[in-house]
Structures are given as C-alpha cells and as structure tokens.
Amino acid sequence: MADYSKLSINQWTIMRQWSLPEAIEGYARHGIHAIGIVREKLREIGVAEARRLLRAHQMTVTGYCIGGLLTDSDPARFRANVAETRQAIDEAAALAAQCVVFVAGGLPAGSKDLPAAQARCLEGLADILPYAREAGVTLALEPLHPMTCAFRSCLSTLGQANSWIEQLRAGPELGIVVDVYHVWWDPQLARAIERAAGRIVAFHVCDWLMNTVDLRLDRGMMGDGVIDIPRIRRLVEETGYDGYREVEIFSERNWWRRDPNEVIAIAKARYLSDVIGDS
Amino acid sequence: MADYSKLSINQWTIMRQWSLPEAIEGYARHGIHAIGIVREKLREIGVAEARRLLRAHQMTVTGYCIGGLLTDSDPARFRANVAETRQAIDEAAALAAQCVVFVAGGLPAGSKDLPAAQARCLEGLADILPYAREAGVTLALEPLHPMTCAFRSCLSTLGQANSWIEQLRAGPELGIVVDVYHVWWDPQLARAIERAAGRIVAFHVCDWLMNTVDLRLDRGMMGDGVIDIPRIRRLVEETGYDGYREVEIFSERNWWRRDPNEVIAIAKARYLSDVIGDS
Numbered sequence: 176m177a178d179y180s181k182l183s184i185n186q187w188t189i190m191r192q193w194s195l196p197e198a199i200e201g202y203a204r205h206g207i208h209a210i211g212i213v214r215e216k217l218r219e220i221g222v223a224e225a226r227r228l229l230r231a232h233q234m235t236v237t238g239y240c241i242g243g244l245l246t247d248s249d250p251a252r253f254r255a256n257v258a259e260t261r262q263a264i265d266e267a268a269a270l271a272a273q274c275v276v277f278v279a280g281g282l283p284a285g286s287k288d289l290p291a292a293q294a295r296c297l298e299g300l301a302d303i304l305p306y307a308r309e310a311g312v313t314l315a316l317e318p319l320h321p322m323t324c325a326f327r328s329c330l331s332t333l334g335q336a337n338s339w340i341e342q343l344r345a346g347p348e349l350g351i352v353v354d355v356y357h358v359w360w361d362p363q364l365a366r367a368i369e370r371a372a373g374r375i376v377a378f379h380v381c382d383w384l385m386n387t388v389d390l391r392l393d394r395g396m397m398g399d400g401v402i403d404i405p406r407i408r409r410l411v412e413e414t415g416y417d418g419y420r421e422v423e424i425f426s427e428r429n430w431w432r433r434d435p436n437e438v439i440a441i442a443k444a445r446y447l448s449d450v451i452g453d454s
Numbered sequence: 455m456a457d458y459s460k461l462s463i464n465q466w467t468i469m470r471q472w473s474l475p476e477a478i479e480g481y482a483r484h485g486i487h488a489i490g491i492v493r494e495k496l497r498e499i500g501v502a503e504a505r506r507l508l509r510a511h512q513m514t515v516t517g518y519c520i521g522g523l524l525t526d527s528d529p530a531r532f533r534a535n536v537a538e539t540r541q542a543i544d545e546a547a548a549l550a551a552q553c554v555v556f557v558a559g560g561l562p563a564g565s566k567d568l569p570a571a572q573a574r575c576l577e578g579l580a581d582i583l584p585y586a587r588e589a590g591v592t593l594a595l596e597p598l599h600p601m602t603c604a605f606r607s608c609l610s611t612l613g614q615a616n617s618w619i620e621q622l623r624a625g626p627e628l629g630i631v632v633d634v635y636h637v638w639w640d641p642q643l644a645r646a647i648e649r650a651a652g653r654i655v656a657f658h659v660c661d662w663l664m665n666t667v668d669l670r671l672d673r674g675m676m677g678d679g680v681i682d683i684p685r686i687r688r689l690v691e692e693t694g695y696d697g698y699r700e701v702e703i704f705s706e707r708n709w710w711r712r713d714p715n716e717v718i719a720i721a722k723a724r725y726l727s728d729v730i731g732d733s
Contacts (some may be wrong), residue, residue, distance in 0.1 A: 194522055282664075287682040289639070322601040324639035325664050325680045335641040360603035362614040385604050387559075403566040403606045422633070 182446050183237040184439065185211030185379070185423035192435040195220055196228055197348055203232040205439045208230060209419050211238040212270065214263060222269045229270065236272040237419045238352070238377050239263060245299030246280035246292040256280075257299050264303070264312045273418070274315035274376045276352055279330035281323070292329045301343055308348040315376045316340070317352035320360075322390050333358055333367035340374060340400075350376035353411050354423065356383060356394055359402045365410055372414035380404055380450050382422045392427040396441060399450035405452030421452050461725050462516040463718065464702035465709045467676040474499055475507055482511040484718045488698050490517040491549065492543060498691030499549045502722040508549065515630070516698045517656050518542060521593060524578030525559035525571040525608055536578050543582075543591045552697070553594035554586075555631055558609035560602070569629055571608045580622055587627040594655045595619070596631035601669050612637055612646035614728070616666070619653060629655035632690050633702065635662060635673055638681045644689055651693035659729050660703045671706040675720060677728035684731030699729050 184207055186198055193201055195216045196407065203208060210229075217225055217239075229236065238263060242260035247253045259273070267275045279296045282289065300314070305312050316336040319328035336351050343349065351374045358364055368375075382400030387393050397404055422442045424430050430438050463486055466479055472480055474495045481489055489508075496504055496518075508515065521539035526532045546554045558575045561568065579593070586593050587729070595615040597606035609615060615630050622628065630653045637643055647654075661679030666672050676683055687699065701721045703709050709717050 272636060281678050287680050289682070293641075320600065321639040322599065322666075322669070325666075326664055329639075331639050338641075360600040360608075360610050362572075362611060362617075383604055387604075389600075390666060390669070401561050401566050403568070435603070 177447055179206055179443060180445065181419050182207055182443065183209030183211060183235070183419040183421040184442060185421050186213045187211070187239070187240070188422055188424045188430065188442065189435040189438055191431040193196060195225060198232060199228045199232050199234055201435060201439065203234065205443065207435070207439065207443070208233050209235040209237050209421070211240060211421050211423060212236055212272065213240045214266070217266065218288055225270060231250045234264040235419075236270045237421050238274050238276050238315065239270060239272040240276045241278045243296075244280040245296045246283060248283045248290070248291070248295070251369040252293065252300065257302060259390060260303055261306055262308050267312045268310045272312070273315040274350060274352070276377070276379050277314045277316050277326045278319065281326040281329060289324070289329055290315055296329065297339060300339070300349070304343065304345055305420055308346065311406045313348055313376050315350045315352045317354060317449070318357055320357045327391075332361055332363070333371060334363050337367060337370045337374070350374050350378060351405075352377040353407070355377035355402050355404055355407045356381050359383060359407060361362065364407070368410045368414060375411055375414060375416045376418070378411050379409065379421050379423045380416065381422065388429065392425045394424045394426055396424060397422070397445040398431065404450050408450060420446065422446065456726055458722060458725065460698050461698040461722065462488030462490060462698040463488055463515070463721060464517070464519070464700050465492045465495055466490070466519070467701055467721065468705045468714040468717055472708040474504060475661070477486050478507045478511050480714060480718065482513065484715070484722065485715060486718065486722070487512050488514040488516050490519060490700050490702060491515055491551065492519045493545070496545065501545055504549060514698070515549045516700050517553050517555050517594065518546040518549060519555045520533065520557045520622055521554045521723035522556040522575075524575045524597040525562060527562045527565060527570070527574070532574065536581060539582055541583050543586050543589050545594070546591045547589045551591070553592040553629060555656070556593045556595050557598065558607045560605040560608060568608055569604070575608065576618060576621065579618070579628070583622065583624055583627055588627065592627055592629045593657050594629045594631045597635060597636055599636045599692040606670075607625055608679070611640055612650060613641070613642050614691065616646060616649045617652070629653050631656040631658060632680050633658035634683050634686050638662060638686065643686070646691045647693060648710070654690055654693060654695045654698060655697070657687065657690050657695060657697065658700050658702045661700065668706065671704045673703045673705055673711065676701070683729050687729060699725065701725065
C-alpha cells in the first residue's frame with residue numbers, strides 16, 4: 176500500500192479553495208495527516224478552534240507561515256515585524272508546529288542597499304532568537320529564489336543561510352527549510368545541503384515550469400517541470416533529515432483554479448512518482 | 455564636459471527599432487563609439503559591410519552576441535551549436551570584437567539532469583578553446599540569472615564561471631562578462647568578482663525593476679530599479695578592469711517601444727547618474 180505518512184501539504188497549495196477547517200477535514204478524508212498552516216487562514220478561526228480540529232483529525236503541523244520580513248529601514252515598521260514574528264512563535268507553540276517559516280524580506284521601498292537590508296535582518300533575528308528558544312519553537316530560515324531578492328527575500332541561497340546560522344551562533348531554535356523550487360539551480364547545492372546537516376527542519380516540494388510566467392505565483396506540480404526532486408530529496412535525507420515532504424504550490428493560473436480534491440489526489444500520485452521516485 | 459568614452463550600447467537595447475547600419479550611424483550621431491553587436495543583425499548586412507560602417511564611424515565592438523548553447527543532449531544539435539560558436543569566433547575576429555559573449559544553454563527538452571547539461575557545456579568549451587586561441591578571440595562566459603537556468607543558462611553565478619575557467623586551465627581565450635542584472639543578488643558577489651581579477655572582459659549594465667513581469671524581456675534602464683550599479687562597477691574596476699560599460703536592456707513593454715534616439719539620450723544621462731554615480 177502506498178505510504179503517505181510523511182506527506183504534508185501546505186495550505187498555499189489550495190489557498191484559494193479551502194479555509195483551514197475545510198483543509199484539515201479535506202486532507203484527513205484523503206488520508207493526509209500533516210499540514211503547513213498559513214497565518215492569515217488561522218486567524219479566521221483562531222488558535223483554540225484550530226487546535227481542536229487538528230486534534231480531532233490527528234493532524235501534525237509541519238510548518239507555520241510566516242515570520243520575518245525584517246529588512247525594513249523604518250524603525251516602527253521593523254519593530255512591528257519583530258512583534259509579528261514573536262506572535263507567530265506563540266501561535267506556532269500553541270499549534271505544536273514543527274517550525275515557523277522565516278522569510279527574510281526584500282529591499283525596503285526606495286533602497287538599493289542590499290548589505291544593509293541583510294544586516295537589519297540579522298539584527299532582528301538576533302533579537303528574536305532568545306524568545307524562540309524560550310518558547311521551544313524553531314525559526315526555519317527559508318532562502319528564496321534569487322528572483323525574489325528585490326521584493327521578498329534578501330536571503331537567496333542555502334550557503335547564505337548556513338552562514339547566518341554560524342554568525343548568530345544559534346542552537347536548535349534556528350533551522351533551515353530546503354525548498355526545491357528555490358535551490359535546484361544552485362551550483363553549490365550538494366555542498367550547502369551537506370553543510371546544513373542537523374539544521375534542516377522542513378523540506379518543501381513543487382516544480383519549476385519551463386515556461387514560468389510569473390516570479391511568485393506560477394509554480395508547478397511535481398513532475399510537470401524540470402527539477403530532479405528525488406535527487407535533492409536524497410541529498411537532504413542523507414544529512415539525517417527524516418521528516419515530512421511538504422507540497423507547497425503557488426499557482427495562480429492552474430492549481431488554484433481547480434477542484435481542491437483533484438489537486439490533493441494528483442499531489443498524492445506525484446508524491447510517489449516524482450518526490451519519492453525510483454530510489 | 456561629460457565623458458562617454460567608455461560607454462558602449464548593446465544592440466539589444468534598440469533591437470526592435472534599428473538595423474545594424476542604423477545603430478552604428480545613430481550611436482555616432484549621439485557621440486557614442488562603442489557597440490555590442492548581435493549576430494542576427496550582422497547577418498542582414500554581412501561582415502564586410504559591417505566592417506566598412508564600423509571603420510567609417512570609428513566604432514569599437516565591445517562584444518559579439520552570442521556563442522554557446524552547448525547543453526543539448528542530441529549529438530547533431532550539439533555539434534551544430536559548436537560549429538555556430540566557431541563561426542561566431544570567426545565573425546568576431548573579422549569585426550575585431552573584444553569578445554564573443556558565451557551563453558551556456560539551459561536544460562535540453564525533457565531533461566532534468568542539470569549536472570549532465572553543465573558537463574556537456576564544459577566539454578564543448580574544451581573543444582572550442584584552441585580554436586578561439588588560434589583566432590585571437592576571447593570567449594566571455596556570462597553567468598545568467600538563476601531564473602534562466604531551465605531555458606537559457608545552466609551557468610548561474612560568477613563563482614561557477616571562475617570554477618569553469620580554473621577547471622579548463624584556460625588562458626586569455628576564456629574570460630568573464632559581469633552583467634549587474636544577473637549577479638546583483640549574489641551573497642558571494644564581492645568575493646567572486648575579486649577572484650575574477652584579470653578575467654573580466656566586459657561589464658554590462660541595466661537595472662532590476664521591483665515589479666518585474668517577465669523572466670527575460672523586462673529589464674529596466676539604469677536608475678529605474680534597485681541595483682546599486684556604482685558599487686558593482688567599483689568592485690569590477692578594483693580588479694583592474696578598465697574597459698567599457700555596456701548598456702544592455704531587453705524591454706518588451708517599454709524601451710523597445712520608444713523612439714531609439716530618446717532611448718540613447720536617456721541611457722547617456724543615466725550612464726552618468728547611475729553607472730558612474732557619485733564616486
């Protein structure tokens with residue numbers, strides 16, 4: 176029988192179709208018992224109701240999206256985003272989420288100073304880490320594809336994420352998300368994953384479409400693109416990572432327009448054929 | 455008086471508006487005496503006529519676009535692209551071009567094997583290098599932005615270009631193009647440029663627009679985006695590079711729709727304000 180015990184599906188994959196209760200109930204109907212939760216969706220029902228539903232359906236929370244965006248040069252906005260990240264940590268603790276996905280933030284409006292944005296993000300992280308440690312929550316640095324550097328993430332590679340963790344001398348309160356979409360092109364990929372051994376707390380999958388038409392919202396279903404996902408999965412798992420494989424697809428023109436039950440069914444099939452693969 | 459003696463403009467910048475004769479005559483009218491030439495445009499008039507026009511207008515050819523695309527797994531297509539690159543070398547020699555811009559090529563149709571594509575490109579390069587040396591022409595490796603990895607270039611970073619040159623034990627027949635658009639996001643940028651000292655044979659400028667809408671054809675005019683171009687120019691010139699600064703803008707929605715004389719006039723102004731800058 177097919178084994179879906181390590182398959183998680185991030186809410187972004189059916190973002191336009193399902194609320195959090197619908198997603199939890201829908202996943203369970205399909206035999207999926209792990210979910211990546213999006214804050215905006217959680218807020219529609221609150222932490223208490225989410226906990227009740229998660230428990231009722233034996234659902235593990237593999238990640239909570241997102242904290243971060245700590246590059247703002249305006250002190251008030253910077254502090255507001257630090258506070259939001261602390262709140263995300265509290266919520267993640269209440270949900271027993273395996274991590275808070277940390278997105279660095281891009282360049283502030285009008286700025287061209289990338290090193291300064293990165294430095295601010297590191298300062299913000301240093302400020303928040305003791306709070307995460309206290310809460311028993313792992314912040315998981317997710318390097319995003321370099322094409323998002325301007326508007327979303329000045330953290331662009333796994334090598335850079337490793338360096339940040341080493342600079343901050345962080346413990347288990349700081350980890351790394353490896354998302355194949357963001358890192359597949361990297362000539363240093365194998366080396367960077369090896370260096371991340373013991374730090375990887377989440378593994379995300381989708382695919383890169385040859386005819387990508389948008390820098391944010393045009394990801395493909397595993398198998399529809401060019402990424403050798405089983406190869407990257409093996410590299411990640413060779414470091415000792417034995418956690419979930421989480422499907423996260425942003426897809427304005429395709430998957431967000433489909434019947435969510437069809438999306439889940441196809442994701443399950445592709446999980447076997449294009450994430451696990453032949454190995 | 456403003457100094458444009460190191461300003462070059464690549465034909466791509468006015469690709470939809472001007473033929474090669476129109477570009478050469480147009481640039482000269484604007485006091486610009488350096489051009490990056492595109493093969494498709496050269497073929498409309500042939501090498502002899504191009505040489506005559508270049509000489510008549512005292513025009514330096516800072517680069518010839520392009521050679522490469524050596525990742526094909528089909529042997530016949532691979533050999534055809536090797537032959538095309540040799541022909542580009544011959545044409546570049548006849549034009550006294552400072553380099554042939556080398557674009558690696560993406561993944562062949564249906565393939566997910568990025569390391570194999572890179573290995574084929576290196577083999578092709580090894581095959582061609584003696585020919586370039588003989589011809590006295592420099593092939594200039596241009597790493598393209600990682601978002602082009604699938605369809606255009608499996609060479610994605612300056613670090614990788616440095617490694618390829620070292621692996622091939624190449625001499626001056628193999629160099630590097632630094633294009634700010636492709637490399638500005640790279641956390642290893644300063645180190646990679648330093649390591650490229652003596653190898654940089656061309657420096658390309660344009661800008662990254664915050665609201666980029668296309669992965670190939672939506673570059674911005676210098677100053678309209680987020681790249682700190684003077685900073686990267688200084689890094690490049692600190693290695694000893696004292697060549698041209700070549701404006702290369704692919705812009706389906708804006709600059710390709712404008713009066714080319716206006717494009718040149720604006721590029722000249724922005725060259726002073728946003729390429730040279732305050733330094």
